[in-house]
Amino acid sequence: MATSLLEARINSKMIMESISSIGVKSVFGCQEESLISFYCDRNPNVDYIQLRHEQAAVHAADGFARASGKPGVVLLGTSLSLTNGITGIATAYSDSVPLLIISGPLFPIHSSKNAFDDLNIIGMATPITKHIFTVENTDDLPLIIHQAYHLAANGRPGPVLIEISTNMAPKHQKYVSNDFNLAEPFLQSLKNESELCRALEFIETARKPVFLIGGGTIISGASEVLHKIVQQCQIPVVTTLMGIGAYSTVDRLFLGMLGMHGTYAANKAVHQCDLLISIGMRFSDRVTGRISGFSPKSKIIHVDIDESELNKILQVDLPIVSDAKAFLSWLHNHIDHQKVNYNTKNWVNEATEWKRTVPRFDKSNSILSPQTVIQMIDRYSDDSALVVTDVGQHQIWTAHNYKFKNPRTLLTSGGLGTMGYGLPAAIGAAISRPTEQVICVSGDGSFQMNLQELITIVKYQLPIKIAILNNGYLGMVRQWQQLFFNGRYSSVKISSPDFVKLADSYGAVGFKAQTEEEAKQIIIEAFNLQGPVLMEFNVVEEENVFPMVPPNHNNHQTLLSKE
Template sequence: MKLKGAAMITAVLEKEQVDLVFGYPGGAVLSLYDQLYRCKLKHILVRHEQGAVHAADGYARVSGKTGVVFATSGPGATNLVTGIATAYMDSVPLVLITGQVATRLIGTDSFQEADITGITLPITKHNYLIKDVQELPDALSEAFFIASTGRPGPVLVDIPKDIFELEDQFDYTHRREIPGYKPTIEGHSGQIQRAVKAINAAKRPVIFAGGGVIIAGASAELTELAERGRIPVVLSLMALGAFPGNSPLFLGMPGMHGTVSANYSISEADLIIAAGVRFDDRVTGQLESFARKAQIIHIDIDPAEIGKNVAIDIPIVGDVKKVLQGILKRLQPGVTEDWLKKVEEWRQGNPLCSEKQTSEGGMKPQFVIREIDRLTPDNAIICTDVGQHQMWTAQHYCFRLPRTFLSSGGLGTMGYGFPASLGATLASPQKTVFCIAGDGSFQMNIQELATAVAYNLNIKVAIINNGCLGMVRQWQELFYGGRYSHTSIQGGPDFVKVAEAYGALGLRVSAPSEVAGAIEQALAIEGPVVIDFLVDAGENVYPMVAPNRPISEIIMGSGKR
């Protein structure tokens, strides 16, 4: 069968079972969009290319499938960069198809030319610049294979304008053999045995699980390991939902804004079972003092993560699910009651604050998030932006199921949450989707309200509005002598009017007594709703560990503030 380049792309997408793409047209992809005009592939037109990548990212995180993005050359492609870096840091499978200027113009600084394969080299798992239409089907097939297997990540395919129009033979074969790409799936059996022995012998074990557990679909195995071994569990930000948040064995998140019990447990443990984590500095704090008393088992599919930050005693390279299954085969029931008692004391002695209001009568952001938790079903999907509201959500929303918490963990991208929620609801239209945003973050991709309204996407946005760039302000308060340099964003916009201007419903809540009613009202409406929660501006995120300090040195805040 002979096909033009553009038709090859839609044919490959069909073969790879892609039913939805996110994108924005432009000069270099006119032929691709012309092809879309006559095929049944569903395309979501966003209002900015960054919105498209985050939306595809949200779609991928919720569905487990590969998200697909179309963008044009030059600025279209460079607008993807933040979203690609976000997905790369959090290991999200994406295939990005960008138009490039025509082959004969490459390298001449022609109109809307940017070297996007060069630009995205360090933030993609791999990328391709197509120079001949013959290469196109294999490159696309490899892109899907590489993006979705091993440690997933974004793959970009850059296609010059003329290639879309050139015709060639199209015989599609799924490329599943790539010489330089062979992820290790099965864990080494000897290492698994060593791990089992260490777990069976441990007196004070802790499981530290990360996003890899969700990617591998290993929540059931993780839960069984914890329950049979009687082992407390801490989850990195990326793993929230991988283990039921209401389990008595769950201690919360470790690290900078982790719970006291999670941080103390890691510091006092004699064994850490680290699964699908990368020992990010936000988790470890000062490396030399991290888990000093513990042997560490590290399970990860990416060999480069093992020993990168923390020295590992028992490394196991492989798929987390398979490795945990191997461990469970030989795991004996754990006898750790003394340890669990100690851990429980830490937990009981250091609860997270949950009052409704501050002494001045302002509304507490934590309370708003707890109310959202109370009023949304267990399988609701929560997307956040980055900052204080993100940490409060991680601390106060009880995540019970995997793939229900979407947040930019690695890159820390403000403006991620709202477009990601578009992708989330498209992946799971039957589920409640809430975007918890900051008043700063929300403005970074506020234009996607138009997309949400255009497709009547059932998204509820809760703006935790404190009139400032709260997390930066918190650091200024704690570490920069209270010099609040450019962190006030008081004075607008009026988010209710903005919502209305885009054609969505806007609600404003300024008293604790109105919170539940507004959430219920928003949930009762089919379509996008923005709720502007005016919260107390001085509230900080605690507990906190100062950067590069031991995670056992916890700042609790003055009083409960």
């Protein structure tokens, strides 16, 4: 039974009023026939942000969620739209980002069965969502939308899909908003007091403890209490890529990012420590290197809200199921910080002397290095600026060379490593926090995967500053081919448009720099302009990301140069 135009408009109004009643003010989607009723019958309390591609729309909702801590909401019309958005949903699922995705035939495109109705949407989406609701009755929509939004944000956050059935039965009644009493995202209760007491004993007797902080610590809002514990107890901190910003990267006790591209200090500290307190992270191979040689001298505490992550990759000494903030708050209230401080004094003096900066390139024919560009962007941007990256060498250069002092200021695709994430995610971040600077750092390869969203930035006049590090390669793949395949380059040399002319054609301001002085001038000018600005930096072609741990090696076996 095809949905009539009147029924479609009733459903659209019900969806928007339900979303509005939760407090959602921005929804992301694309312009397509099945969503006509959403942008023709606008809800004055909800902005409908239109992007040019469904993958970009999901990434934008993702960027909104990471910047705000609240679920991003995205509308995907037909089944075909959902298949375009699958990569974005998988990206959010991998990084525990809360999304509410509403998909279905919301406008009568055809009078007969849609050609795409036979797609197994539930089969495709189940592995990359927390839950899927199928709505077959109009009256169920308000409650399901509220439940889905709540589910996306609570526990381990993630995407929740609402599938509108092609045969949804309408009641033709006026929608009446209900007062749904949705609690704020909860802190999962601490289940076992004995586990907490054991953790306390481990920490108070350790001589060489290290905090290993992941993205779950940022998600839970635990940065403030983490800072208090670290300062009082004097315990060094390392982070995963997703954990950057949970603890100020300029603090003496911050040793850097751990893992394949981690700093010498971070990798050595974890290798030498006698206690590793791991919070809100999942021991991916990019963090651990070869499992058999990871942190061989330590006891390991692993705290995570998702019980399935405990002992999944690494057998630990003390697994604790808990929200990161709940655990750290309990620890802060019970720990004898003077005792810990006394025990760790020598260890802190030793660990903080290790090299935390990353090595510069050895030989270069270029007068503008990517590291210098990132350092300049850091110097002239605000401390509260949101930095969104694509995936590749520029992602790691940003992690190492930009000083992140606050949580939710680095937005990047970690688990899935999705190229093309940066530009649309920056749109969501700018919508979420319109008073903050938003900087998108990309490469010439990644940027071309969703560059059509330049028109979206111009349409909404979002003050996003885009920095493209143009080295003429798919840089990270080229680096692997150089280091581990004897320099046999294949399919990594790429061509690009003139990005400055491209920006101009879309109606944005474009600048180009080839020297440090030019880079400084255009960065300062870009931050002084109100609207969107694209900056292209021509950097050294074969610059590598170092440090780097080779595949199947331990983290202390770090390459510091290509020699």
